[in-house]
Amino acid sequence: MNKRNYAGIPDQYAKLENAKIVVIPVPYDGTSTWQKGADKGPEAFLDASENMELFDIETKSEVYKEGVYLADAVEEDNSPESMVEAVHETTKKYIIKNKFVTIIGGEHSISIGTVRAFDECFNNLTVLHIDAHADLRKEYEGSSCNHACAMYEASLNTNLVQVGIRSMDKSEMSSMNLDKTFFAHDMAINEYWMDEVLEQLTDNVFISFDLDALDPSIMPSTGTPEPGGLLWYETLEFLKLVFEQKNVVGFDIVELCPNEIDKSSDFLAAKLYYKMLSYKFSIEVEDDEVDDFEENDAHVIMKVKDDDYDYES
Numbered sequence: 423m424n425k426r427n428y429a430g431i432p433d434q435y436a437k438l439e440n441a442k443i444v445v446i447p448v449p450y451d452g453t454s455t456w457q458k459g460a461d462k463g464p465e466a467f468l469d470a471s472e473n474m475e476l477f478d479i480e481t482k483s484e485v486y487k488e489g490v491y492l493a494d495a496v497e498e499d500n501s502p503e504s505m506v507e508a509v510h511e512t513t514k515k516y517i518i519k520n521k522f523v524t525i526i527g528g529e530h531s532i533s534i535g536t537v538r539a540f541d542e543c544f545n546n547l548t549v550l551h552i553d554a555h556a557d558l559r560k561e562y563e564g565s566s567c568n569h570a571c572a573m574y575e576a577s578l579n580t581n582l583v584q585v586g587i588r589s590m591d592k593s594e595m596s597s598m599n600l601d602k603t604f605f606a607h608d609m610a611i612n613e614y615w616m617d618e619v620l621e622q623l624t625d626n627v628f629i630s631f632d633l634d635a636l637d638p639s640i641m642p643s644t645g646t647p648e649p650g651g652l653l654w655y656e657t658l659e660f661l662k663l664v665f666e667q668k669n670v671v672g673f674d675i676v677e678l679c680p681n682e683i684d685k686s687s688d689f690l691a692a693k694l695y696y697k698m699l700s701y702k703f704s705i706e707v708e709d710d711e712v713d714d715f716e717e718n719d720a721h722v723i724m725k726v727k728d729d730d731y732d733y734e735s
């Protein structure tokens with residue numbers, strides 16, 4: 423991938439030293455089972471981002487002025503395991519630099535690495551997993567780093583809360599906590615689902631957003647589109663509540679599988695990403711229980727500190 427600035431922003435906002443935000447592209451599609459092409463996701467996301475207005479009407483903000491550094495893509499793909507390790511290392515490297523770290527996939531197996539990094543750095547982490555699929559298999563097609571296993575490790579090590587689920591194998595039930603699982607068919611008839619999800623979250627929240635959580639009517643360009651997904655404004659309303667009430671420490675967006683003719687999904691992914699950043703940096707966190715961190719200072723309750731590590735760049 424060519425080196426460029428995220429969303430074509432001016433150099434002064436794109437340098438690592440000045441940036442509060444880092445975006446790491448992971449163009450990986452080693453284990454997808456049906457439609458291939460998630461490796462083209464980050465490039466399509468970046469192309470769409472360059473054609474997007476950078477003023478957010480809702481928050482009246484220009485979040486790019488916080489600085490967004492586009493990291494080199496993680497291109498390791500010798501094996502699913504080595505890819506996960508490379509994502510883990512790269513993600514952690516930037517968390518330790520006190521950046522707000524975001525990752526763009528690639529298929530969902532990359533999240534095994536992102537979750538591992540955030541879980542090592544933040545206490546009592548919730549993984550808020552928004553997806554059509556449970557992704558709770560311990561192993562699939564010979565690897566525990568398959569996209570179908572993306573959340574298995576999170577289910578063991580973190581407070582995993584799953585939202586939008588509408589497709590799974592019976593065997594995944596054994597790894598599922600039903601109090602923390604929000605099925606799409608229940609959400610469709612429960613007007614209180616957002617509040618009920620919020621009750622399950624700890625203060626530190628990492629969001630893993632699989633784009634197939636969204637309805638295929640607005641997000642057709644994904645590897646495994648499933649009917650009955652979330653729509654745009656309910657998704658934003660929900661995310662805004664999460665950013666208002668919790669300390670969101672980072673997020674990934676995965677499974678953009680671009681279609682050469684219809685670019686609307688690429689644009690949706692770009693806009694969703696920018697909306698999440700806009701919420702993160704313009705909304706004051708409401709929760710009184712989180713009284714010892716300042717606005718936008720995600721790292722006060724981190725497990726590790728800078729001096730424990732000696733990274734070169």
Ligand SMILES: [Mn+2]
Binds near residue numbers: 554555634677
């Ligand atoms: Mn999925």
